[in-house]
Amino acid sequence: MKLSKISSACALAVASLLGTSAQAQISGDVIRIGFITDMSGLYADIDGPAGAEAIKMAIADMGGAINGKKIEVLVADHQNKADVAAAKAREWFDTQGVDMLIGGTSSGTNLAMAKIALEKKKAFISVGAATSALTNEQCSPYTVHWAYDTVALAKGTGNAVVKSGGKSWYFLTADYAFGAQLQNDTSTIVKAAGGTIVGSVKHPLSASDFSSFLLQAQSSKAQILGLANAGGDTINSIKAANEFGITKTMKLAGLLMFINDIHSLGLKATQGMYLTDSWYWNRDADARGWSRKFFEKVKRMPSSIQAGDYSAALNYLNAVKATGSDDADKVLAQMKKTKINDIFAKGGYIREDGRMVHDMYLMQVKTPAESTEPWDYYKVAETFKGDSAWTSKAESKCALWK
Amino acid sequence: MMSGNANDISRRGRIGLLIGLALLLIAPFIGLYPVFMMKALCYAIFACAFNLLLGYTGLLSFGHAAYLGAAAYATGWLVRSGGLTPELGVLAGTVIAALCGLAVGLIAIRRQGIYFAMVTLDMAQMIYFVFLQAPFTGGEDGLQGVPRGKLFGLIPLADDRLLYYVVLAVFVAVFLFIIRIVHSPYGQVLKAIRENEPRAVSLGYDVDRYKLLAFVLSTGIAGLAGSMKTLVLGFATLSDAHWSLSGEVVLMTLLGGMGTFAGPVIGAFTIIGLQNFLADQVGSWINVIIGVIFVVCVVAFRRGFVGELLAWQQRRNKG
């Protein structure tokens, strides 16, 4: 009977059809933003689903449509895996008519997505990733780096800590692109300011136990323990450092920290720490107003990345409106000649290498006594204006910016 | 371990396989996304390789992803940084995977049965950690930006549809090769080992040698799958060597039908299809679903799709 064999062949066909969507028309009728970030892992709080909410707020502020064309956002979880991010980006560009990609956290995934966007000639705005390589060695005409990067973090926190007496450093580094780059950039700054690097140790991403790494750090006898990691890893390193009494002999420098981390750890454990960030919800009236709207939806104050997601989406959509097109080349050209003035940045602009230049802030964590309301955690110690915060033309290795 | 009719493919079986082939040939023209199909074909090759070991030799290699990963990284690096043309890159990857298989096989062969499975799992985990640390793999970020290059230095592979037919050709070649092995005298000995190893030993066969060769063949073909996958998707990452992939290939084979030819292919397409289709909708539940399928298969569906179909056919013929 042929039926049995035919049915097995049919099972094959059905399985294939189930697993793929038919080639969608690359639509000119809907403007689609793709957003790929860490939704459930160690970076989920600083960006994650709340970042998607921020993008939706931008779409709502545009009225939900431009010239009659609906605006949509597609959201996916890359689980901090570069292959998942790249495969999803490719699939979205090929079959879902996505016009522009916003990159959430994790440098490795953003580098991968940037490559796909370059191949498909679509716009890619990296908001959550830190690696300065996005606008340096791996710059591309289709990549824009929006919020912050490792160079700015190094220049900010690195300099501040050395100036306040922290001359000898030991690094605890997350073992992937971001950690390595942050350690690199910070070491350069520290050495230039007259400090020394005593040593370093790498820990796996999302490590479960920091005790053995911290023991190595302690035996180095450096003054400063530089935490070249982020999110859950930073929180756990700080907790473990307290548990092992490391904080009695070394000072902790959190090279990348977000307001959610401070909230998690509490002011008692973090007071006095320096950190560099691109935005603070309590910075000015505009920021406060938007943040309260965000708080109503999400029940938390926004991090700088979430504000960056909103700003990137809003400015992209404005450029689409101005040019009347969703062609990446036209829209990017428009974005690059328009100043950015919104709740995120004032007087910001996009440089030839793709860097969005805006002010960065060196902030210090308040003591519990100084904090007047929930989420009131920072005081601004120094503002780095415009160009001074980022990689300079002389230092840059980007071929597009000579 | 239940098997389908490993000795001969009936006329009906041949017709069924030809229909499957025809569907695959026209796939890009009926709106199926070529990149998805290529990925599924690569994993089908992987599952077929695994089935050679489990279904036809009776050995459970519980860490088979290590070889797919080894070849994926090797090919990725050689093509991207070593300038090799794609077919040489794939060849190199396959050989490297087979060598890894030889090394692990020599150690794992020292134990039988369930211990063999545990040892292969642990050796694979060791290989995974080596990949995690080694600088050339890019660790957590993976080895990215692998170009598709030009086949034989002449035919550019950038076009998805063209590459699809290349991948399909390789898949068909592997499929026929495995049929050939199973039907050969060597394959008969493997079957004897699977059914009653002590008896095979008493008949004078150097059982360890046979098992080792099967292991090397299986790991080499698994490597071939990994190399092709790297060319298609342009990167090799730690996921390619992770134990969860090792578990998935067992499920693909079990679900499709151990010891049958079409079974692993159907299992691969089903699992890859499920993951693709459901991943966005259900998030972490996909792992639960895979786990449930595992449990159901082991308790109530050990013969898999093709196995059940064949058994049903046999019952009908007898009755």
Next chain:
Amino acid sequence: MEIFGIPIQAFLGQLLLGLVNGSFYAMLSLGLAVIFGLLGIVNFAHGALYMIGAYVAFVALDSFGINYWFVLVLAPIVVGALGVVIERTLLKHLYKIDPIYGLLLTFGLALIAEGMFREKFGVSGQQYPVPELLQGATNLGFMVLPNYRAWVVVASLTVCLGTWFLIERTRLGAYLRAGTENPALVQAFGINVPVMVMLTYGAGAGLAALAGVLAAPVIQITPLMGSNLIIVVFAVVVIGGMGSILGSIITGVALGLIEGLTKVFYPEASSIVVFVIMAIVLMIRPAGLFGKEA
């Protein structure tokens, strides 16, 4: 003061951490060995049961305010009961068939457990506070030793030795060992073997859960904490051989110590040193260091 060029505090500190890890290896490989001995099943879900134990502790505290000392007893009971249910509904179908199915079924169960907990709690870890009584640290001169970690070593080794005593030196243990060798005969003597088997799996699960509760204040509680650990524990049982209880304990602790030492001298190799040792042992003594079977 230095040993081989390493400051003594770093050396002894890592050794101590290694001892902590080793106690967990010992506890888990003990459970695996007992289950394999009586049921013939390699319980991949052992890691998941350990993970569930830790989460029970977390939820008990977070949602119900049940403190650590109660949950040390509660979690093993809850997870033990879960183990009994698993054995009665699923595992009992597999005793007569190829052991690989047992491994695959428990693998599937581990995936289900991980997926469910991942869905509920996300992948990043939960924190469990160190119980007040054990907080703080003792300055031993060469390192600051958190009191909790000392407790973990003492507690787990006590449990391991207690289990050994139970199995090797008591009547109940004798029935268990006999049931492994010849279930039919033992049944003929009037011992209810199926019930014994069911309770054994439950006890093994409870033991894993206890390890999970002990681990909770020390490491991040994540859904994946079990599976990565169980793969190492497999190596422990292959090295030690599943024939001897005391052998499992000694091997587990020894491997933890060796891992700690590796972190001092050659940290990059610390994640693979156990597997390398397994490979070496397989080449020299395939049955394992304490194994009885060939």
